[in-house]
Amino acid sequence: MESSLLNQPLHLPNGSVLRNRLAKAAMSETLGTYDNRPTNGLVQLYGRWGASGLGLIVTGNVMIDRRALGEPGNVVIEDESDMAVLRQWTQAATAHGSALWAQLNHPGKQSTRGLNAFNLAPSAVPFREDMAAFFDTPREASSDDILDIIERFGRSAAICKKAGFSGVQIHAAHGYLINQFLSPHHNRRDDEWGSTAEKRRRFLMAVYAEIRRQVGADFPVGIKLNSADFQRGGFTEEESLATIRALAKAGIDLIEISGGTYEAPAMSGAMQEPKRASTAAREAYFLGFAEKARATTKLPLMVTGGFRTATGMNAALRTGALDVVGLARLLAIDPDAPAALLQGRDSAQRVRPISTGLKAVDRMGIMEVLWYERQLKRIAKGKEPRPAESGLAAFLKSALGSSWGTFRTRRLRARA
Template identity: 50%
Template sequence: MNQAITLATPLKLANGAEINNRFFKSAMSEQLGDKNHNPRSGLADVYRRWAEGGVGLNITGNIMIDRTALGEPKNVVLDQKSDLSTFKKWTSAATANGSHLWAQLNHPGKQIPSFLTPEPVAPSAIPLTGGLEKVFNTPRALLDSEVESVIQSFATSAALAKEAGFTGVQIHGAHGYLVSQFLSSRHNQRDDRWGGAMENRMRFVLEVYKAMRAKVGEDFPIGIKLNSADFMKGGFTEEESMQVVKALSEAGINLIEISGGTYENPSMMGSKKNKPKASTVQREAYFLEYAEKVRKLVKTPLVVTGGFRSSQAMTDAIQSGATDMVGIARPLTLIPDLPKKAIANDQYKTNFKEPTTGFKLVDKMIMINIVWYEQQIHLMAKGGNPKADLSGWSTVWMTLKSMGAQAFKKRRA
């Protein structure tokens, strides 16, 4: 235990970048892209609020690298057609308090709802399962030349992020999106240099990192969000994850956020399919035991996201040495100044009930476990305050108002 480290202790990355404290706002879907997939002005207000609330490092929601490959209808896209002036307003507001703002860059692969594209792409032409194939079309396998093109798109978006004023970028390599698909033998059954043995399956993410680094230079932070495991039969395993962590660390990645699961089995949301052990509940963090194993392999700073609700558990986690930052997402939609409160009070705790309409079918159709938190973000984007007492039915109405018929179309795998 290193009791000299507190939640307020700055973290210096190997490339010299310094983060004010140990609070890491993990990515959440905002759905605040405009019709051209540039950020709406409200995003600046939301992230200014989180910066002023004491977050050391803010990670954006999914920013897509290809406007023909959207994960959700109102995704922000950062490519050569983007209006960088709108991004600069966002980054200026979000970094004014000394907070970092990193762009989470992503390609959804086959996790594209069928109403957004008739034929998504993926490492292999393997559909999602468990009923998801009804609303997510079977993908087409990427050609080798297309794989190279996607890698360059990641690099281009990273360069544009630096130009737009983001202080770093994060590769989304978790939750069943394209990078995650390449890593998984369940989804990647290629027989070329991109598939087969783990050495080949991790080639894609390593090439993405190398291409980004070539564009942004050594001083610009690059991180990754990576699954500890997919928790799926035939999927990405914990042992394979550790191989990837070691390879990325050796390549020079600056920060690794640990998550787990896919939208087929969403362990990152506390999936009932993987009920947490009693020790996990006590320590709050979902993936802390995995992080302890990783810490023995690499010195790269780590972030554990998922489950933290008290100052004591957060402090214990960083003082144990298993993680360097505490990743928080949903609580920040209700308590945007949670970091300040947690730093000021070592007995601080927060707790809230999961939203519901009272009808499981409606909750599932509207994806209330996602859109309720999106609506809290939208309230802040309009200059208002979060509403912990926002009812399930109010959420349904607000989502219908903002998304129309698309509100009832499945947009997450």
Template identity: 55%
Template sequence: MNHLQQELLLPGGSRLSNRLAKSAMSENLSDRQHAPSKTLINAYRKWAEGGAGLLITGNVMVDSKAIGEPRNVVVEDRSNFELLQAWAKTVEGTGTHLWPQINHPGRQAMEQVNAELVGPSAVPLRLGGRKDATGKIPRAMTEEEILATIDAFGRTAEILKDAGFTGVQIHGAHGYLVSQFLSPDANVREDRWGGSLDNRARFVLEVYRNIRSRVGESYPIGIKLNSADFQRGGFTEEESMQVIRLLSAEGIDLIEISGGTYEAPAMMGARRDSTAKREAYFMDYIEKARQITDTPLMLTGGFRTAAGMEEAAASGALDVVGLARPFTLYPNLPEEIFSGSRQEFPAQHQTTGVKAVDGFMNIIWYEAQIKRLGKDKAPRPELSAWGVFLSYLCLILGKKFF
């Protein structure tokens, strides 16, 4: 595992101790006040013991009025600063970086827990062929709201740095607000925030610049970016390449590649035939991206064997191998790879018999595994998907979540 165990020097001067990273997953483990719960904090303590070079958290929302899930952590001020410090300290003494993924859901927010939905334009979310997947039509953000949201990203990053986290990642993929601004399908504005790619990319560039101005030149800032939206009229591969050029010129530290949105969820398991034998979902894309940037690249999606990860790292097309769901079933995954004690890390895909809900069911099934980890329990691969779903309904209704 020579390549996976190599250090990585980031543009700002920080170092990752190795090339394995836990990518962000939905966690849904805040307390009722959207502070990190003891269960969530303990889950990261367990992961930190596993030897990854980098742990990236699930969504940390920058605005309490825009929440993707009922138990997302929100950091918009310093009211939960001591808990944030406890979360950041979970990696002390391990050599592991811990970066919160900071996000605004835009129109892709749960309407049951948000008074209104906002986005670049009044374009509703489409799921399962429906043109109005949410009952609420998103309201187009005003210029003042756009600027305030950019500032919110910067403020959240500054608070997290002060709390002790070693970097942050902007969520610019999977159909959330940054991704919405980039998409000509979700963003039909006719002002300086819409239209041409230069205008649509203005939002993500200003978010990055605001964060950078607050945290300094040496503090790591990463981004998760779509290779494409995989939707007609959406953000294309060619446009994604251009955004990589723009972000690289700004000096960003790490670009994680994913793809798709919840309208077209390529990140949940689809892969081209040409890349199936190489495990990774977006390997073709990252090989092209490598030709246009020297910025460190992280690829997430599909890696399931130690040999496949090592081969990808050795190829030079990427610098960091990202995994998400396998970390819930094999929390010591890096240590097991480096010691040679395990070679395969299969994830599970839960099927319910109702195809339309399988994607959502898998999200909450893995959330339940993270919760077990945070409660010092072993993973439970035989956990019933429908039992998890019923527990999630209790959460939505404000009852005790098992």
């Protein structure tokens, strides 16, 4: 039966068990309020996914600091003021046996212009020229800033545990703050937080240690890590493998492998080079790196990106290079797909490239976020997604909504 490997449970190092090998990977939802609180829309959306049979569900960006947002509508968990809704969210997602992990994140410099009063990063490195109009040059984080952010990661994780989340995932990929610290391109510091690969890794290891200190050994802590940044002077495969070894030694429970940044969006498939037929048949974008990582560690590995069929997913698991298959965009256009895949059947929907016809927009790969956000918002309202929705129409509506969201966020913050 094609579903046999997908249906196997997975025992994590800390003793917890995922009921099967199929996971929903993080996608940006922007379903929080403009003052960044969780909503009933998240309860509706995650209830739908929770009923689909998934073993693991990872949330979209949960920010640890209301002053540091990635997008309007991000949920922020920095205190217990929203505990009632957080518990409704976790109960809806886990009611049928799925595990729910909160993805904890800080955007660093990767936040659109005007949303935050200022952006922090390891170093004051601007975006490339064609993106500078959309993103401010960040301030270099001080030592006090860094220590505050580390503590905030731990505090947010502890609140998530209290709210009923099954675990947390540290977002150290896709060009956000932790990835920026790991990258020689973004991190040009010459203090204890930079200058060598080991020192650039220190921020991540401190974040993990603080989270573990605040949640204890029995609470799952995973990480999303770039295989590489695919950016000149960025985080390399060799540095990623060294980071995996350090995390394994420290006691991480699950590593999700991804790649790319906003400036080089490999995570969306936009940067993937044409493949040989034998490689394309393997489906997953990062399976080759997973094989290198498997030679480095026996830790559970999750690979997200490119999977299309039950056959391809089972074939990937059969290699032994990964332990969990991550799905994202498919679950935005077919939220019930896991039920079919776990029975060895493919979804009737196919993920397709989203383009607007506007070269500057399409080059950034941003529609691989915005278009899917719109589908998630439909599900959150109890509606069905629109797999055929126009990329251009979605972009125009999203741009208008983002501008309004940025304005409302700044106004609400000013009144606080």
